[in-house]
Amino acid sequence: xxxxxxxxxxxxxxxxxxxxxxxxxxxxxxxxxxxxxxxxxxxxxxxxxxxxxxxxxxxxxxxxxxxxxxxxxxxxxxxxxxxxxxxxxxxxxxxxxxxxxxxxxxxxxxxxxxxxxxxxxxxxxxxxxxxxxxxxxxxxxxxxxxxxxxxxxxxxxxxxxxxxxxxxxxxxxxxxxxxxxxxxxxxxxxxxxxxxxxxxxxxxxxxxxxxxxxxxxxx
Amino acid sequence: xxxxxxxxxxxxxxxxxxxxxxxxxxxxxxxxxxxxxxxxxxxxxxxxxxxxxxxxxxxxxxxxxxxxxxxxxxxxxxxxxxxxxxxxxxxxxxxxxxxxxxxxxxxxxxxxxxxxxxxxxxxxxxxxxxxxxxxxxxxxxxxxxxxxxxxxxxxxxxxxxxxxxxxxxxxxxxxxxxxxxxxxxxxxxxxxxxxxxxxxxxxxxxxxxxxxxxxxxxxxxxxxxxxxxxxxxxxxxxxxxxxxxxxxxxxxxxxxxxxxxxxxxx
Numbered sequence: 001x002x003x004x005x006x007x008x009x010x011x012x013x014x015x016x017x018x019x020x021x022x023x024x025x026x027x028x029x030x031x032x033x034x035x036x037x038x039x040x041x042x043x044x045x046x047x048x049x050x051x052x053x054x055x056x057x058x059x060x061x062x063x064x065x066x067x068x069x070x071x072x073x074x075x076x077x078x079x080x081x082x083x084x085x086x087x088x089x090x091x092x093x094x095x096x097x098x099x100x101x102x103x104x105x106x107x108x109x110x111x112x113x114x115x116x117x118x119x120x121x122x123x124x125x126x127x128x129x130x131x132x133x134x135x136x137x138x139x140x141x142x143x144x145x146x147x148x149x150x151x152x153x154x155x156x157x158x159x160x161x162x163x164x165x166x167x168x169x170x171x172x173x174x175x176x177x178x179x180x181x182x183x184x185x186x187x188x189x190x191x192x193x194x195x196x197x198x199x200x201x202x203x204x205x206x207x208x209x210x211x212x213x214x215x216x217x218x219x
Numbered sequence: 220x221x222x223x224x225x226x227x228x229x230x231x232x233x234x235x236x237x238x239x240x241x242x243x244x245x246x247x248x249x250x251x252x253x254x255x256x257x258x259x260x261x262x263x264x265x266x267x268x269x270x271x272x273x274x275x276x277x278x279x280x281x282x283x284x285x286x287x288x289x290x291x292x293x294x295x296x297x298x299x300x301x302x303x304x305x306x307x308x309x310x311x312x313x314x315x316x317x318x319x320x321x322x323x324x325x326x327x328x329x330x331x332x333x334x335x336x337x338x339x340x341x342x343x344x345x346x347x348x349x350x351x352x353x354x355x356x357x358x359x360x361x362x363x364x365x366x367x368x369x370x371x372x373x374x375x376x377x378x379x380x381x382x383x384x385x386x387x388x389x390x391x392x393x394x395x396x397x398x399x400x401x402x403x404x405x406x407x408x409x410x411x412x413x414x415x416x417x418x419x420x421x422x423x424x425x426x427x428x429x430x431x432x433x434x435x436x437x438x439x440x441x442x443x444x445x446x447x448x449x450x451x452x453x454x455x456x457x458x459x460x461x462x463x464x465x466x467x468x469x470x471x472x473x474x475x476x477x478x479x480x481x482x483x484x485x
Contacts, residue, residue, distance in 0.1 A: 136249060145257040148250065158246060166239040173231035192231050199239070 004190060005057055007197045012050040014204040018043045022211045038084040039156055042076060043207065046200075049073045071117045075102050078124050081160055082131040088153040089138040101127070113178045122175035125168040132161045152210040159206025163199040170195050278456040282395070285453050286345070293341055301334040340365055354383035355390040359397060359415070370405055373412045380419030385483055392457050393417070393426060393481070399457075400428040400477055403450040408432020408475055419483065424463075426479040434469040454479075 022040050052069055055061070079098045086093030102120060109119040135157045139148075148154045170192045177192075305327045313319045343349060343361070350358055356378055363374045383390070397415065404410040410430035417426050440451070451467070454477075458465055463481035 139253060140256065145253070145260045147257075148253055161246070162239070162242060166235055166242055169231055169234035169238055173227060176227065191228050195232060195235050 003194065005054070007194055007201075008050060008054050008057065011197050011201055011204075012047065012054060014201050014208075015043055015046040015050055018204045018207045018211070019047060021208050025211050035084055035087045036152070038080045038087070039207065042080045042084075043204070045073060045076050046204070067115050067117065071106065071115075071120070074117050074120045074124050075106075077164075078102050078120070078127060081128050081164075085131045085135050085153075085157060085160070088157075089135055091134070091138075098127075113181075115178070118175055118178040122171045125164045125171045128160060129165040129168065132157050132165070150213045152213050155206050155210035155213065159203040159210070162206060163203035166199050167196050275460055278459045281456050282453065282460070285456075286395075290341060290345065293337075298334050298337050298341075301330050301337065305330040305334070350390050350394060351387045355385070355394055356382055356417075358394060359417075362394075362398065362401075363415075366401060366405070372405065372410065374401070375412075375414045376417070377414070378417040380417075382417055382419065382424070385419075385424060389424070389461050389481060389483070392461050392463075393424070396426070396454050396457055396479065397428065399450055399454050404428065404430040404432055404475065407450070408434065410474070422483050424479075424481040424483055426481065427476060429474065429476040431474040434471040434473055434475050436471070437467055437469050 019040070022036070022043060049069055049072075053066075056066060078101065079095055082098060083093055083095055105120045105123060106116040110116050113119070135153075139146075139154075146154075173192050308323050308327045308330065312323045343358075356376075359376060363376060366372070367374055385393075401413060401415075404413050408430050410432035412431045414429045415427070416429075417424070419425070451465075455465060458479065458481070461481050463479055465480075466478040467475065468478075469475040
């Protein structure tokens, strides 16, 4: 069992744990249930994706439908995560804008690089990070303050920042690999993917922390 | 410059690690900054609470002073007069005339009974424990009966909802406001008919007093600082204690209506 497979298994387990913890404590989130449903959906999608990647790797299915799954996953994160962040800070956010954004970038990516997700993945980190920083700015703009250590939305946003902002260089590097389309480069690019999976695991740990906050106060 | 595959990977991993470290520092700084802001906010909140408590305390003292004034006035205008009259009556008793002696002693006894009744009324209206014992509605009914007997006017009390379930402190304030409003209607408004409505609607006590008195110019009343406008100021002070608000409407020669809303804290 190589390192990639171990990491993939770990990512699956952490995602599963996040979902179990979230579903156990879901009934306690009376005031922000609707917002947390978005994160919960995202976590379930994470489990499905990592399960699929594990099956692909284990049965050596030669990346069957890999690109399609990757695209669905990136679409989901671009639509769900900013929607969650904006809902917690009560900013009106239409899901139409990110859908149009994803559609346009997917078409450009398909025409230019032959797949629907390369550009989208590179841009997603920047797009989601922007929304996270809007959340943090909003924290300081408000007249009242909240206890951050017991605020689920804060820990969720910190998890998202850790994963997506820290992955921006990795995502841009993957885009570069697609642009130069160098087979030799792809063969040594594994650490970049490892890094992305590693930050994803950290994000789920933050999600678990968010779900287990002692008091579930509004954002 | 030739870009080698390992160079790209190293560069990416290093940049990412740097971003991650930067993020850790950034989040730490954000938390510290936010905590400091939270402390400042809590201190401001404490200061505000202290100021509010100070205001409430000041309002309580004002209300207390004003109550003492009313008691003093009541004793001076009513009890004192009766007792003076009793004294005069007793001073002029002719011990040689049995009939005069009997009449004056009997009259003095009546006057003393009246004085005792007056003192009992004052005591009842001052005793806050009675509110807890018999409830606001009952004490209000007793007060209305007393006023009807003394002043010969009509007072109608309408109520609905569990008014007596409200905390005694709020009930007491409502009672004092009623006393003040009725006194205003009689003394300043020369009202002959007064209607009091008390009901509870969505955690708010709705309280209104309407009279058919001479009315007054509301705008002029609130802009003037004359002593005669003390009654409504006292009501406002009392409302401040329980977080209530007041609306007043009045038409000359038609009457005045006072609407009060008080949030209920169970």
